[in-house]
Structure formats: C-alpha cells, structure tokens
Amino acid sequence: MGSNTEKNALIDANEYEDQSIGAELTTADINKMAWRSLLLQASFNYERMQAGGWLYGILPALKKIHTNKNDLAKSMKGHMGFLNTHPFLVTFVMGIILAMERSKQDVSSIQNTKIAVASPLGGIGDAMFWLTLLPICGGIGADLALRGSIMGAILFFIMFNVVHFTLRFGLAHYAYRMGVKAIPLIKANTKKVAHAAAIVGITVIGALVATYVRLSTTLEINAGDAVVKLQTDVLDKLMPAFLPLVYTLIMYALVKRGWSPVKLIMFTMVLGVAGKYAGFL
Amino acid sequence: MGSNTEKNALIDANEYEDQSIGAELTTADINKMAWRSLLLQASFNYERMQAGGWLYGILPALKKIHTNKNDLAKSMKGHMGFLNTHPFLVTFVMGIILAMERSKQDVSSIQNTKIAVASPLGGIGDAMFWLTLLPICGGIGADLALRGSIMGAILFFIMFNVVHFTLRFGLAHYAYRMGVKAIPLIKANTKKVAHAAAIVGITVIGALVATYVRLSTTLEINAGDAVVKLQTDVLDKLMPAFLPLVYTLIMYALVKRGWSPVKLIMFTMVLGVAGKYAGFL
Amino acid sequence: MGSNTEKNALIDANEYEDQSIGAELTTADINKMAWRSLLLQASFNYERMQAGGWLYGILPALKKIHTNKNDLAKSMKGHMGFLNTHPFLVTFVMGIILAMERSKQDVSSIQNTKIAVASPLGGIGDAMFWLTLLPICGGIGADLALRGSIMGAILFFIMFNVVHFTLRFGLAHYAYRMGVKAIPLIKANTKKVAHAAAIVGITVIGALVATYVRLSTTLEINAGDAVVKLQTDVLDKLMPAFLPLVYTLIMYALVKRGWSPVKLIMFTMVLGVAGKYAGFL
Amino acid sequence: MEISIIQAFILGLLAFIAGLDLFNGLTHMHRPVVLGPLVGLVLGDLQTGILVGGTLELVWMGLAPLAGAQPPNVIIGTIVGATFAITTGVSAEVAVGIAVPFAVAVQMGITLLFSAMSPMMSKCDDFADDANTRGIELVNYFGLLVLGVFYFFCAFLPIYFGAEHAGAFVEALPKNLIDGLGVAGGIMPAVGFAILMKIMMKNIYIPYFILGFVAAAWLQLPILAIACAALAMALIDFMKKDETAATVKNEELDDGI
Amino acid sequence: MEISIIQAFILGLLAFIAGLDLFNGLTHMHRPVVLGPLVGLVLGDLQTGILVGGTLELVWMGLAPLAGAQPPNVIIGTIVGATFAITTGVSAEVAVGIAVPFAVAVQMGITLLFSAMSPMMSKCDDFADDANTRGIELVNYFGLLVLGVFYFFCAFLPIYFGAEHAGAFVEALPKNLIDGLGVAGGIMPAVGFAILMKIMMKNIYIPYFILGFVAAAWLQLPILAIACAALAMALIDFMKKDETAATVKNEELDDGI
Amino acid sequence: MEISIIQAFILGLLAFIAGLDLFNGLTHMHRPVVLGPLVGLVLGDLQTGILVGGTLELVWMGLAPLAGAQPPNVIIGTIVGATFAITTGVSAEVAVGIAVPFAVAVQMGITLLFSAMSPMMSKCDDFADDANTRGIELVNYFGLLVLGVFYFFCAFLPIYFGAEHAGAFVEALPKNLIDGLGVAGGIMPAVGFAILMKIMMKNIYIPYFILGFVAAAWLQLPILAIACAALAMALIDFMKKDETAATVKNEELDDGI
Numbered sequence A, B, C: 001m002g003s004n005t006e007k008n009a010l011i012d013a014n015e016y017e018d019q020s021i022g023a024e025l026t027t028a029d030i031n032k033m034a035w036r037s038l039l040l041q042a043s044f045n046y047e048r049m050q051a052g053g054w055l056y057g058i059l060p061a062l063k064k065i066h067t068n069k070n071d072l073a074k075s076m077k078g079h080m081g082f083l084n085t086h087p088f089l090v091t092f093v094m095g096i097i098l099a100m101e102r103s104k105q106d107v108s109s110i111q112n113t114k115i116a117v118a119s120p121l122g123g124i125g126d127a128m129f130w131l132t133l134l135p136i137c138g139g140i141g142a143d144l145a146l147r148g149s150i151m152g153a154i155l156f157f158i159m160f161n162v163v164h165f166t167l168r169f170g171l172a173h174y175a176y177r178m179g180v181k182a183i184p185l186i187k188a189n190t191k192k193v194a195h196a197a198a199i200v201g202i203t204v205i206g207a208l209v210a211t212y213v214r215l216s217t218t219l220e221i222n223a224g225d226a227v228v229k230l231q232t233d234v235l236d237k238l239m240p241a242f243l244p245l246v247y248t249l250i251m252y253a254l255v256k257r258g259w260s261p262v263k264l265i266m267f268t269m270v271l272g273v274a275g276k277y278a279g280f281l
Numbered sequence D, E, F: 001m002e003i004s005i006i007q008a009f010i011l012g013l014l015a016f017i018a019g020l021d022l023f024n025g026l027t028h029m030h031r032p033v034v035l036g037p038l039v040g041l042v043l044g045d046l047q048t049g050i051l052v053g054g055t056l057e058l059v060w061m062g063l064a065p066l067a068g069a070q071p072p073n074v075i076i077g078t079i080v081g082a083t084f085a086i087t088t089g090v091s092a093e094v095a096v097g098i099a100v101p102f103a104v105a106v107q108m109g110i111t112l113l114f115s116a117m118s119p120m121m122s123k124c125d126d127f128a129d130d131a132n133t134r135g136i137e138l139v140n141y142f143g144l145l146v147l148g149v150f151y152f153f154c155a156f157l158p159i160y161f162g163a164e165h166a167g168a169f170v171e172a173l174p175k176n177l178i179d180g181l182g183v184a185g186g187i188m189p190a191v192g193f194a195i196l197m198k199i200m201m202k203n204i205y206i207p208y209f210i211l212g213f214v215a216a217a218w219l220q221l222p223i224l225a226i227a228c229a230a231l232a233m234a235l236i237d238f239m240k241k242d243e244t245a246a247t248v249k250n251e252e253l254d255d256g257i
Ligand SMILES: OC[C@H]1O[C@H](O)[C@@H](O)[C@@H](O)[C@@H]1O
Pocket: A049, A050, A084, A085, A086, A087, A122, A123, A125, A126, D064, D065, D066, D067, D068, D069
C-alpha cells in the first residue's frame, strides 16, 4: 500500500464526502427495488456475474441517498464489483446494504458486508429453491399435465410464484427495516464494524477464488514412455486450486498496475481460445 | 444480555458470596466422593445425562466447602447442568472441580472447566475401557468358562475391578491434589482463567450440539413423480446438523423466555411421538 | 520455563553478543555456499536429517558474519537442529537465513524462520523435481537409449542439470538479495518478527511431529477368542499420531532433564530392535 | 403438418420471452410444464403441448442453473421438442431425442454469451465513474435484448429451416473456439475477483484471504461454513478491541496521577 | 424342568442387582460370564450356567453403552437365555435366538425410561435452589429403584409366564409410541444444552460456540480434537492479555511524565 | 564372460561415486540411463549397457527418495543388473529380476546406515559448542566416505563373489535386527524434534504446537497448508500489535494531561 499519499487517496475513494444520514426510503422505494431486482441477471456475465443487475436494482434508492454526485459515483463504482447470490434472496442483501448506504459507511465496509452476506446465500438459495421448491411444484404440475389437464401449468405457475414474490418483497422490507434499526449501532462503531466486515468479506473472497475460478491444464509432457500430466501429477500434488489462485493474483497485479478490466477480459478470452487450440487448456 | 441490571443479576448468580477459601477436604472426604461416584448414572436421563449423579457424588464435599447456604444453592444449581463423561474417569474431573470450588471460582468458570475436561474424556474412556479393557477381560473369562471352569467368572471379575477401582480412587486423589496445588495460580488470575475456561467450554458445547443432538426428519415431499427427501436432498445440502442446531437454539430461546425444563421436556416428548405418528420424524 | 535466572540464561543463549550488522557477503561467498550446498545430505541421518550438511553449506558465510567466537558457536549450535527440505531449493532458504544472521536476529527467530520456510519446500520440491522433472528427462533419455543411442544419457544429463544448477545458484543469490533488502525492516521490528516467526515455526513443528515420526505398535492382546489390536482398535480411536506425539514429548522431557542426544538415539535404537524382537513394534 | 413463417415467428417471440424469464423475472413460465401448452396453443394443438410439456418437465427435473453454470437449455429443448412432436405426431420421448442436441448447443451458446458479455462491465465502470445512472440501465436493457434476440433465433431458425439445416449450421462453428470461450468463462471470475480485491484488499487483510483460501481449497469447506467461521473470527476481534480499550482505561485509572 | 415362583423371584432379584450394576457400580458382575453361573446356581445347574455365560459373553463382546446409547440388553439376554437353555436343554446358540428379542425389547424399554426420567431433573433444580441436599440424594435413590424394579419385571415376567405370553405383552405396545419416545430421547440433550447455555453463554462467547459447531458439523472432528484446538485458542488469548497489559505498562514508562 | 577383479574394482568405484551422487551432488549420473552405459564401458559392451540402462530407467521411473524414505536402490540395481545382462547375455527384463533382491537389500542397508549415523550429530553439537568449524566439515566428509565405501562393497562383493555367495551373506543377517533398526529410523526424528523444541519452545508457543499437531493429525493437512494457515495467524498477530500500540497511544492523546 506504500506511501502515505496513496493511503490518503484510498481513504478518499473509500469515504463518502457527505456524512449525514441519507434520505429515508419509503415503502414505495423498497417495492421499486424489489421489482427491479427481477432484472438481477440482465447483464449476467462470467466476469462479475450479477454486478450490473444488482446496481440496476438499487440505483433509484442510491440516487435518493447520495445527493452528492461524487458520493453517488463512489457508491456506484463499489457496487459494480463481482457478486453472485440467489436471485430470490437478493432483496434481503439489498435491504441491508441500502441501510448501510444511508448511514454512509465506507465503500469497502459496504462491499465487504455485501460479499459476506450474499455469497453464502447463493448455495442456500439453490438448495432451497432450485433443488427443492422447483421440483416439488414441477412434479405436481407435470403430474396433472400428464393426465391431460391444463391445470398443471396453472397450478405450477401460481404455487411457485406465490412463494417467489412473497419472499422477494417480504425479504426486501424485512431486511431494510432490520438494517435501519442497526444504523445507530453501526454509526457508533464505524471503524470496528468496518474491520469486522472486512475480515468476513476478505475471507469469503479467498474462499470464492478457490471455489469459483475453474482453471486447470490438460498439459501432458510425453517423454518417451513417461507421460506426466501436469495437473494431476504435479499441480494437484503441490496444492489444490493452484492455477486459480495464481491466475487471480496475476489479474490482481495487473489491475493494480492499471490494466483495464476490458483488457484483462480480452486477455482471458484469447488465453482460453489459444489454450484450447494449443491444447494446454 | 441487554440492560445493566440484568448483568448485575447475572454476576450475583455467578459469584459466591463467601470468597474465603473453603475447608480442606480430607482423604476420607475424597474417598467418600469416589464411593459415591459409583452412582454417577443413578438418575441418568437423556436431558442432562449424568448431571444428577454427578451432583450426588460431590455433594458431601460441597456442603463442607460452602458453609453459606446461598453459596451452596448456587453451586448445586450449577452442577445440575448437562454432563456426560466416562464413569471410570469421572473422579478425575470431580477432584479438579472440587479444588476450584474450594477456591471459590465463579460458577460459570467452574462449569466451563467441567464441560471442557469431562466431555473429551467420554470418548477416551469408552475407547480404553468399554472397547479395550472389557473385551480383554471378557475374552479371557469366556475362554476359561467355555472349558467349564468357574474360574472364568472369578478371574474376569477380579481383573476388571482391580483396574476399575484403582483408577476410580487413584484419579480422585491425584486430581484433587493437582487442583489444590493450582489454587494460588488460579486465584491470582481469576478473570483470565475464567475467560480461558469459557473459551474452551463454550467451544466444546458448540461441538456437543452438533455431535449429541440426534434429530433428522423423514419428511418426503411427493410431487407427482418427484420425491424430495427433506433431510438428504435439502437440509444436508444446506448444512450438516442443521436441525439439531435449530432445535437447540429454540430451546435456548424458550429457556431465556422463562420456560421451565419440564415444559421443554414434555414438549420434546410430545414432538417425538407426534412426529412419529405423523411420519415426519 | 520456571525461574528468572533460567530465563536470563535462555536470553543469553538466544541473543548474539555482537549486535552490529555482520560483514557483507560477496557474490563469491554466495557461490561458495551454493557449491557446498551440494553436500547438504553428506551426514544425512534420521535424527536430524540434513542438519549437518546444512551447517556445512553455510559455514564459511557464518564465519565471516560472526567474528565473535561465542556468537559463532551460538549460531552453529542453532543450525544443528533438525532440518529437511528439498536439496534443489535449499539455497533459497540459505540465502534468507544468512541475511537474517547478518542482521543478528535471535537464534530462535532464525531457527523458526528456517523451519517455517524450509519444511513446506520439501514437499513442493519433491513434486516438482523428483516426480516431474526427473521422469520427464528420464523418459526422454530412456527413449533415445532404447533406440541404441548414447545421446539418451548425454541429453538426460544436460537437460536435468541445466535446471538443477540454474535453480541452485539462481535461488541462492535471489534469496540473499531479498533477505538483505528486508534487513532494515526486520531490524526495526525485531521482537515482532521474532514472535511471528515463532508462531509459524512452532506450528510447523507441531505438524512435523504428526507427519514425520512414524511409530505404531503391532501389539495384539489375545484374550480367549478376542483379539484387541492396540493400534487400530484402541490408539487410533483415541487420536491419530498418538504414539509419535507421546514419544516426542518424552524425548523433549528427557532433553530438558539433561539427557544427551546420543543417549536418546541409543535408547531409540535399542527400543526399535527390542520392540521388534519382543514383537510389539 | 407444415409450420407457417408466422407460427415460427411467434414461437421465436415465445423463446425471446421465456429466455428472459430463465434468468430474469424467474416466474418460471419458461419451464416445460407451462411452455409446452403455450407452444401447443401457437401450433393449434394444446393437448399435445400439455402432454409433451409434462413429459419434458420430468426430463429437466432438478436441472437449473447453479452458480451460473448452464444445464442443457430447457427452453429450446421444450420449444423444438414440442414443435417436433406436434408436427410429426411422434411420442414425447422421441421428441426429446431430437430436442437434446439443440438444447446442448444452446447451452454452449449461452455460456459463450456470458463470456462475451464480460467487456460490457467496464462500460459500466465508466458510467459509474460519471454517476451516469442512465448508462447503467441501458447496459442492462441491452443485455436483455441481446439475450432475447439470441433465443429468438435459436428457436426460429431450426423451426423455420428444419432440423437438418440448423444442425449443419451448429456444426459449422469450430469446436475449439466454442470450447475455448467456455474455458475462458470458467476463468473469468478471476478478473472479477481481482477488481473486487483492488477495492477491498489492504495489507492487514491478507491473512484472512489466505485463511479463506486454505479452508476452501484444502479443507473443501462450503462457502457457508467458511463465512460462519470468518464471522466468529470477526466477532472475536470485534469484542477483543473493547477489552483492550477497557484494559488500557483501567490501567490508567489504577495508576492514577 | 419347571421353574418355581421362588426361583423366578430370585432371578428377578438378580436382574434387579445386575441392572443397577450395568449403569451404576459397574463392577460388571452383569456381564454374561459372571451372570450365567449365577443363573445356573439359582436353577441348580451351575455347569450349564457357566457354559451359556461363556458363549453369551462372546456374543455381546464389544457391546457396551457408548454416550448413553443402549445396545441390545445384555442382562435380560443372559438371564432369559440361560434360563431357557437350562430348562429346555437346548444348546447355548439356540438359547441366544430366544433371548435376542427380549434383549431388544428391553433395550427399547431402557431408552424409553431414560427419556421419561428427564422431568425429574427439574425436581433436582428446585432442590438445588433450596440447597436441599437430601432431595438430590432421594432423586438418585429413586432413580435406582425405578431402574431396578423395571429390570425385576423384565426378568420375572417372561420367566414366570413363559415366553409366549411375555412376547404378546411386548407386541401389544404401539410401536409408534415407543419409537417416538426413542426419537425424543435423541433430541433431549438439546434441552440440557439449552439450560447449560443459559448459565454459561455470554455474547462474547458466541464466536466460540460457532467455531465449535463448525468444527464438529462440517469438519466432523471428534470432541477431543476440538477441545485441543479450543485449548490452544484459550491459551493464546490468555497469554496475549499479559502482553497487552505489558505493552501498556511499557508505553507509559516510555512516555514518562 | 568372466569378470576380472580389476573390472569388479572399477565397478565398485563407480558405485562409490554414484552412491554419493544419489544424495549429494545430485547430478543424477546415478540414474540407470547414465549408469548403464558407464557399466557397459567398463565391461566393454557399451551397447548393451545403453539398452539395459534405458530399460531400467523406465523400471525405476518415479522412484526417488521422498522425505528421506528409500525406494529399492537404483544404483546397485543398475550395476548388478547391467553386469548380469552383459555377462550372461540375458534380456534386460531377466536382469531386472536378478537385480531387484540386491536393490531391496541395499535399500534396507541405507535405511540402517541413516539410523546408525544419528549419533554423529552429537559430535557435531560438541563441535558447534566450540565453534569448531573444521570438525563439522570432517563429520560431513566422514559421512560421505562411509556412504561411498558402503556402496563400493555392495557392488564389488556380489559381482566378485557371484550372486549366490552374496545372497547367502545378506540372508545371514538377523531379519529382526535389520527391521528393528528400520523401525528406529522411523522414530528417530522424534529425537531431532525434541532437541529443536528445546531451543525454540517457550510456554507462549505451546498453543501453536497444538494447533499444528491437530491440523496435521486430525485434519490430515499437508505441511504447506499448515504453514500457510500459520503464516496467516502470525500476520494477524503481527498487525494486531500495531493496533494495540496505536490504541494505547490514541487513548493517551485523547486523555491528554
Ligand atoms: O448459485 C447462485 C446463483 O448463481 C447464478 O447467479 C445463477 O446460476 C443462479 O441461478 C443461481 O441461483
């Protein structure tokens, strides 16, 4: 992190200029957020997954909270970071995060909390909705359908969406209220909360790197009769998730050296295709 | 833990009124404790396991240590908490705990130490005595018996009990002496020892919840062709020991809300039977 | 650690008398170290593995750094401790350690760092060189040899040793430079660095005990029909690596009680042979 | 039975809508049990649509996108399968066999698309820099449009030109290119994490990154377990600071002046 | 051979005593190798008692109550089995076959009893509140009595009324009720832990509860390993406080006044 | 073909050199692909040497000493095998069969030697105490000499006396003694660790020893993972101290005087 001036710059980018508590969000505001959360994956992509749609969802609320344009920009930049969670539970995260935004926490505290809360909800939601609710509703619907009744389709649609929309709107309001109640507490302990959030957030990021980045080499070194499979014979013996870690750290180094995301993405794409053609990926 | 008055009440319940070091325990006292420890499981039950018999074992010593009746009551209440350990090793725990009682440590320090020392001894003792000593003695006895000799029974009985009683009485005296030697040290660091004991004790409780509470649902949701097994398809994917954790936390919430243990036990029994009849347990 | 005088003695043995930064090591010095590192395993043995050869390797440099004879003795004593790492990566450790010696860190800081850095490099190097580089070069060589060409031997020899010596010399210089750069930082934080190094070093030692000491008993207790295998039926159920831990702690207790290493080694050898004859090892 | 261009067009539109619903909206009208009857309605054979939809619902049971990974595409599978069953009169099972290659091809196509959409994120970064909220919105709408149009053609083309021609088109793409972009998609989150780390990482948090990585890589713990343990660490730290401060305070009181 | 009511009564008493020994006293005179000969003595055929005892000892080898979980009951198994072998003259192996259902029924019965004894604990809480030591003792003696009587009847009834009648009685109990109470027994420790936590839990210890749970639930570590790791954490904390205090002291010394 | 004593002697010298190279120097001229041709040269049949070397290289592929554990000895395997193939004209495969028992015997011998060399370490301790650098060097040279001589005889004897006599010699050693010393070798690092701990262990580091042990013994984590996690702990501690100091400083500033 080097010199002091750098640190100051960092703090500037991290703290909001206007530190007064932001405008209250009305029921209508939260409802709007929940509606917009339907487009969480509108700009889904493998670099940042739901980042774009997430920002889209909370944007009206952010505009209301940050009347200072610089603050709004800071906030928006923060919210363009990688995110992946379950779409039905996302409003829970949104509600909490908006309460934090209102209390003008640091950008990094907010982002750490976001990652820490949202990431585990991904797996939880998948188990509850994609692997449980959906097969149940689908099974009932298919059963009726196979007896020739259109009621299968209708019943499926109603059952599933009653749960879906109840959760989406209910969680949004619940989480926001919860978050707002916590504002005084957070405000009184800003630094400590930030530190705690960072601990959880960064730990989760470390785990995400090992879990989400899928990179392994198919390289085999044929030396006469001997075939050395680089991945299983060497790297896996060294440590698991070695290449994902190395690649992420390289990307990180390049980001710090000023490479733009586009450049990194292009680099990655070219690498993927080239690696396939050259046969080492 | 909320308000300050609550905290004070907690401290009152936690600290002994009479802080002077308790009466010394004689060899006879320790022997009495060891004899009484034979009834460790006299009131064995699945709610608190050996709690009642444990208290029975150390009761005479406690009476001698706490001449103040309020203190005796406090101490006895503490010792009615859940406990499970190996019956042959229990006097080791008793000896240490009585030394702590004599030095008038907090109730919670004592209980934390008890749990932290006793719980791992359960598995250790089972491996050493039930799964090793017993089969060895039993094997030798049966061998003789199958050749028609009554010596099998006699030899078995003697071999086994020599080990048994040597341990039971030896450990009692050894542990008490060890504990007494530590009294000055403990006294000098009361708060820090309490904190350290709490760390180990509570960690072990967290582990015990996941290990000892056996609760899983047989619920299956049949939706046409689809069968969703709630336990294996949903809960186990969410996290292991989910229901035990949730049930324990519910019980905890109810205890704090003033429910009596009897009420909770009845509730649990009704739940068990109802669950079986209804087919979800 | 007991009394205060003992502690002082410990500090004396731990800190160098001459605290001024040691003589700079020239390129020639580092090269000499790299050459001598070829004899890393000259006195290889199962008690301290590469300790003797390690000291042999860094000895000329140590002599240059510690002009005070007492300091040289202290340093040499420290470097006779157990060590095992990969022979091709050892110069990396040597370079760092010599930089630390120059800055006159405590003996225990230096040793902790050595263990912490060197131990994981053992497995890493084995995976990279013994299990990857060697089969590749060997495969290519064998392929040519089986076609009757002497080029197989020659190519193998050249390929393998280009990598080998490049690493050995390259790492030596690189690590030393790196270490020297860190000297001011280390100097400014001597105590904290020592503490951090101790945390890693001791943790690794704990792990090494469980990993490196191979001790299990073949004892079976035959009791009539029952056969109790002490290792698998009792000890492994108690805890893994139980005997290695116990044996190491016994050795430690004896060392502290003043037993000489030779005595412990003889004891161990006699135990091994006696255990084999008696059938319990 | 022949399919008119209008019917093909309407089915394309249906794919457009269902395609959006698969990732956005998520009303799950895109599931076979609903989509089948809708195809039936368009082709004038509701009953077959219902039956094929029910059958396919069971085939695709439990297949949903987890953590962004695509299963064989349910929408194109259903639309192509149901259309085939209705027009040729074959059983639902046979229709599945025809539909699966298309479902797999589209699965790949979507994976590709999600890799290819990555560069749009930097556009968003620029908009964020300028607090340009409109820009963010447009990017999202644009994403929807691209996705929808892609689905439209994936349904329209095979239905209009018939399976063989469509199949030939799919085969014309170089496999290595497609696979390579798929691989790139798997690596891509590394870029996302790197950018995230730029915002959030400070030297003092490096140890936690290491612990998270060790727990996930070696101990293979799920994110939930790691988050729980991290929370515990954070709470310990949180509470310890109080103590330290308290200790200091006390010391000073004790020492008095 | 007929069994007199007196013999049946004495065998019941033997079960009473052995039953207590299984959980209290633990001299292990309740093991078949000892109990068999005793049954033999009562029935006047020591030799058969010895042999059946030896055989059953091997059958029950390694079966002991671990963490409160009951294996098929060794005492009733032995008494019923040995009695059967002696009276009918069948081999020990056949006697085992007869005895096992009873052993299993009693296993369930004990499990039930240990669930049903739970409410007595609150009685104890009340006694503790009043420092009523006599009360605590009486509860324990009462527990012994109930257990012993239960064993008495479990031995007496099948022997006196013969196997069929006893078997019919066992079958008359609704299985769901018994199983349900067994399930309740498995859940019951949750109540014990909740009460324990009321005493011991403070906010600052929540993180350690989480860590213990994570280690046991996800990493599947045994209690011993978790206790070791917790001890390490506690020691680190214990020693760090010293340091902090020391640091503070030093700082103040350095700053002087 | 007969082997002269001079040839046997030269082959012994080759074993001497290669034996050192296996653990020191590590140029890997001791691998069959190089050693085979060298044996061929000595015996005047380079071509067979090359071929046998190539074959044996593949047989020993992936066999290298890991963490001090010896695989069947590659050097004696190669020298005896190649000599046998050249002198008798049998195929390389048959030669391997002859060579393996010798390779295994030498494997044991080396293990033994590495146990037996342990006491030399205390000699080194004494030299270190006196800052006697020459002494340290001599011990190392002595180690080389012993090892080399051992290899010399392991090659010379079977070649000169023929396989049967050499085999008989090997069999004459009591197996229990050899195995016992092998066992002792496995335990020996405990002594090394104990001495290490004497230098490095202080009470405040006991918790870390426990954590390292728990991680390796129960979680079966490799050293690298444990070192990473330990590094993380150390860094947290390292940085926390700064904070504490800072907190203290701040408090004092706040309180002013
Ligand atoms: O895993 C969480 C989440 O990840 C991605 O966003 C998509 O695959 C969702 O369908 C899934 O629910």
